[in-house]
Amino acid sequence: MTEQVVNDFSITVGTPNGSGSSTANNTILRAIFKMGIPVSGKNLLPSNIQGLPTWYTIRVSGQGFLARREDQEIVINLNAQSFAKDLASVKSGGAFYYEDSIKQPIARTDIAIYPMPVKKIVREIPDLPANLRDLVSNMVYVGILAQMIGMDKEKIELALKFHFKGKEKPVALNMAAVHAGAQWAAANLEKKDPYFLQAMNKTDGLIMTDGNTAGALGSIYGGVQFVGWYPITPATSLAEALSEYLPKLRSDAEGKHTFAIVQAEDELAAIGMTIGAGWGGLRSMTSTSGPGLSLMTEYLGLAYFAEVPVVVWDVVRMGPSTGLPTRTAQSDLSFISHIGHGDTDSVILLPGDINECFEFGWKAFDIAERLQTPVYVVIDMDFGMNQWMTEPFRYPETPMDRGKILWEEDLEKITDFGRYKDLDGDGIPYRTVPGNRHPRSAYFTRGTGHDDHAKYSEDPNVWHANMERLKQKFQTARQYVPQPVLHGEGSPVGIIAFGSTDPAIEEGRYQMEQEAGLKTDYMRVRALPCTPEVGEFIRNHERIYIVEQNRDGQLHAWLTARNPEYATRFISIAYSDGLPPTAKWVKTAILEKEQN
Amino acid sequence: MSESLPMAGASAQVNAAGLSKNDYRGAPSTLCVGCGHNSIANQIVAVAYELNIVPENIVKFSGIGCSSKSPTYFLNRSFGFNGLHGRMPSLATGALFADVSLKGLGVSGDGDTASIGMGQFKHAMRRNLNMVYIVENNGVYGLTKGQFSATADVGLELKKQGKNLYHPIDICMEAMASRATFVARLFAGNAKQLKEVLKAAIAHRGIAVIDIISPCVTFNNQEGTYYSYTYGKEKEEPLHDVTFHFASDATQNTLTYVPQKEEIKLEADMVEGEIREVKLHDGSFITLKALEKHYDPTDRMNAIRTLEEAGDNGWLLTGILYANPEAPALPDLYRLTDSPLNRLTEKDLRPAPDTIAKLNAMMF
Structure with a gap:
């Protein structure tokens, strides 16, 4: 056997949708998390209640990278429909576990093959009523996997206790299946692949x-x-x-x-x-x-x-x-x-x-x-x-801002309340709400053109001024929205992105630096409209890759429209196929452009 | 706050809430002269005055169309929201949660309710919003100049449209089918009945649908057709004479500014058996004097049968078709704080700091 690979691999489980595997898969995820190893899990599921193939992919990364990976080192198959596809997806040198009642050809010799007699193992669990066998059978592969990669069974129990909200009976039943699977694997399977878990302390204090x-x-x-x-x-x-x-x-x-x-x-x-x-x-x-x-x-x-x-x-x-x-x-x-x-x-x-x-x-x-x-x-x-x-949720650090709202006592101090008057020059008017019993509180809200007292108006000047005020209000918004997060400094190459591409981009940046010596600065935008830091980032970088998961580069278009003088610096990296993005995609797409 | 209320005893022309009729008015109407909708707006002003309503206790809603413009023509001192076409009910549903002591007063039309708004209309019934839902029904689209609405009679001919091919929708029937708790049909030309039923509808806790045949003098007023003024004038058949009576224990009447006291006097010519009484949620009640035959407005099946029969025969039956004052209204189904939700502050709305650690512990 080659050298052990510890805490750096992906596990994908293929099951028929609706077979109850999500408890099992979440249990694997949570057990690894409780072992202190950074981990992420993603459902790749069909729009279906029962029957179609579904996958759950788990990324184990001691380094803390949580994006999806294209490579699958360990694949577990319990679905005849996706058997051939799942078998083909295992990375060379990896491991393929399958439910042994599925009788399909296995031509690969470059991976470890582990048949699992799940039904037989479940049948032999002592004192397990026949009508509960199906319910716990998915836990058998959890047990087998635990035995083969070194997943801590106490952590599995913790995950199950969480899932079943502390109810002892279902935890005990499911643990019986885990132990049965583990015992069977210990007695019958010879480890031929290099992938192992080893406890760390990198998830201490985190929540899931x-x-x-x-x-x-x-x-x-x-x-x-x-x-x-x-x-x-x-x-x-x-x-x-x-x-x-x-x-x-x-x-x-x-x-x-x-x-x-x-x-x-x-x-x-x-x-x-x-x-x-x-x-x-x-x-x-x-x-x-x-x-x-x-x-x-x-x-x-x-x-x-x-x-x-x-x-x-x-x-x-x-x-x-x-x-x-x-x-x-x-x-x-x-x-x-x-x-x-x-x-x-x-x-x-x-x-x-x-x-x-x-x-x-x-x-x-x-x-x-x-x-x-x-x-x-x-x-x-x-x-x-x-x-x-x-990270654990943090209690809000600022008191609530209820905005410009007027109640009875406020109206006493005002002689002329106008719902849409811009008294502060920031485009934001004052408002009253129903239930305010002051005789001057009420106004009539409408979707039609209105003046600053909310009265119907078709006056061209009134319309124009109102729309300009709304535009100004959008500028005011910049003071209140979250600022972007900046990683890295000093590189001429920038990346701008938002939302869930973050793990893939962080890992992609690491890989670009390791593999191609390309350093990048990365700004994660957290709101539109953008705060001034975004403009500064754009001015300070020669090339800016705008990475997003859609066809047309929608953030790219937004930024281009508002920064036309910098349009030639923007390079759109946009791709969408329904799967969460990978570091490999980020790296490949950017390096391709950099090397041209 | 009190400065704009008239001084006590200053004028005889104030009601028990200390308000003059002017306090209930709105902006001048921009609808056609002779439009049935204007008389409805005028009656709302009169009724609110007579009921001593504090205008701030009412919230007005409307959709889109001629009818939906009318909330600006009454109760200037009430908040109002002119929403989207056919989607007044959802707006009202959310807004009335802000302060459940407020009463909704919605005005819609036949296009706004029976065409584009049918879905939201029926769900408003099902939820029993605490709102009067007036449909100013004239069988025709006015603001777009004379297209058939979903309540137009089959076979009706209009200038630009030709003949209407489809059967009409009966708004009261739809309300009944969706378990509305108060359903009335009225004719805008019958001011007395309109007033009394409107008072009852306001006193009713829950949804009160009033389908008011309100002739469009510009686009759908052809002699002999169901929605014409003359048809209503000549063929209206009231089911009963409706009289509204204030609550004897008027502290229950939450919309009014001051408690009401009124002695109930039955008219001398009313004899037992001819009068039916329906007690409303706030203690007020209505008396219904039988006309040609007895009509029991608490009998749901009978209301549906009556509507079916009237529809088949083109009868314009008016009055309170159905009332179920005991059904819980929407806010009664929720366990809300005593203080209106929109008066709650950060102290009430943000969980205490010590909860966050417990919460994090729940997240595995």
Whole structure:
């Protein structure tokens, strides 16, 4: 056997969709995490409830790289439909585990082959009732893998205790299957591949969760009061996390709720409700994905024009149209940045890790209420629905900013309240909300042309001045949105990107430096409009690669339109096929351009 | 806040809330002279005055169309939101959560409700929003100059459109099918009935649909057709005489500024058996005096049968078709804080700092 490879490989499990393998796969992920080894896991699943092939890919990286890799060192197959494809995908020198009732030809001799008699092993588990065999059978491959790569069974138990919320019986049943698999492997399999785990301490103090949960929790700490939503993959679990955690975190001493959630009849209604509540003075949000956002467009245009604060989470999936509902992309940026007809501008927050999903979750409300406009928080399926290790959530470090809102006592001091008057010269007017009982509080909100007292107006000067004020307000937004994050300095070569491409870019930069001696500076943009640091970065770099996961280079287009004098410095690296990006893609694409 | 209220005893022309009729008015109408919608706006002003409503306790909503412009013609001191075509209900659903002591007053039209807005309309019924939902129904699109709406009669001929090929949608029937808790059909030309039913609708807790046949004098007023003024004037058949009575224990009436006291006096000619009483949520009640035959507005099946029969025969039956004052309204289904949600502060809305460690511990 060749030299051991420790904590640096990928494991991919191929199963039929709906076979219950996600518990097993998450258990592997969590056990490795608890061993202190940096790890990431991604579902590569079909839009289907049961039957179609699905894969779960785990990246183990002692160095801490969490992007997907193209190479698969260990492949576990429990699905006849994808057997040949899975077998072919194993890297030379790797390992292939398969459920031995699948009888298909195996021609490869360059990899280790491990047949697994899963059914037989399950049958022989003492005291396991026959009707529970199917439920725990996936844990057999966890046990076999644990034995073969050195996964700590105590950590497996911790993962199961977490999954089953401490319930002893299912933990014991599943552990019985793990032990049975491990014992069978110890007695029957000879290790022929070099891949091993070894405990580290690199995940100490970190937590593990998904972006949708983090976004929901951040929203709760941001004081969300109204949620109007409609189910859509991959955003559904965000609203579901709100439903799960809001009652726990936001009930008063008598158990009464400081929030309301309504599952709407469609996205047209979800956004209508959300905007109604935002107008009413509530911290109001919705979560959706591309097709839902298309339906919400008209109302969002009204919210922009009537200046209603709302927070809209877009968990991006592949489009156009229904696209690939369970696959990931960064392809809604162009659409959102000018959503609605007529002239509009959108304030967009772009979390680049799971912790930022939490942080921007609460910040989004401060920004929306400060600016009185819809604020979009854009993540994607990869962040939204996959488990990620991340720093623990931090309690909001700034008090809530409720913006320019006037109550009865404020109106007493004002003789002429005008809803859309720009008193402070920042483009942001003052607002009152229903429930204010002052006789001068009310105004009539409309999507039609209006003057600074909200009265209907077709006066050309009034229209023009109002639109210019809205434009100015978008400039003001720069003071309130998150600044970019900068890595590296001094290179003439820059990279600009956002969101979930971050792990692939970080690793790609490392590889470019190691393999080709190319140093790069990297700016991760965290909001549109951009703060001044982005302009400075653009001025200070000769070539700037704008890396994103879509067809047309949407951030590239956004930056080019706003920095035409630097357009020739921008090089678009844009690609989208539904899979999370890899470092290899980043490296290859940039080196190709650099060497030309 | 009190400075704009008239001084006590300063004028006889103030109501029990201390407000004059002017406090309930809106901007001048920009609709056609003679439009049924204007008389509805005027009646809303009158009713709000007579009910001693504090205008700040009402929130107005509308969609798009002639009807939806009308909320600017009444209750200037109430907040209002003119939303999107057919999507007033969702806007109201969210907004009314801000402060559940507020009452919604929505004005829509037949296009806004029965065509583009049918989905949201029916879901508003299902959720029992605490709102009066007026449909100013004239069977025709006015602002786009005379196209058929979904409530237009089959066979109706309009100047530019030719003959209407499709059967009409009955808004009251759709409301009934979606379990609306208060359903009335009225004729804009019958001011007295409009006033009394409007009062009852405002006092009703939950959704109150009032389908008001409101002739379009410009585009759909041909002699003998269902939505014409003359048809309503000649053929309206009221189901009953409706009279609204204030709550005897008026502290329950949360919309008014001051408690009401009114002694109930039944008219001398009303005899037992002819009068039906329906008690509303806030303690007020309506009396319905039977006309040709008895009509029980709490009988859902009978309401549906009556609507079906009227539709088949082109009868313009008016009155309160159905009322179920006991059904819980939308906010009653939620366990909300006593203080309105939009008055809560950071202290109420942001979980305490010590929760964050517990939360992180839950994240594995």
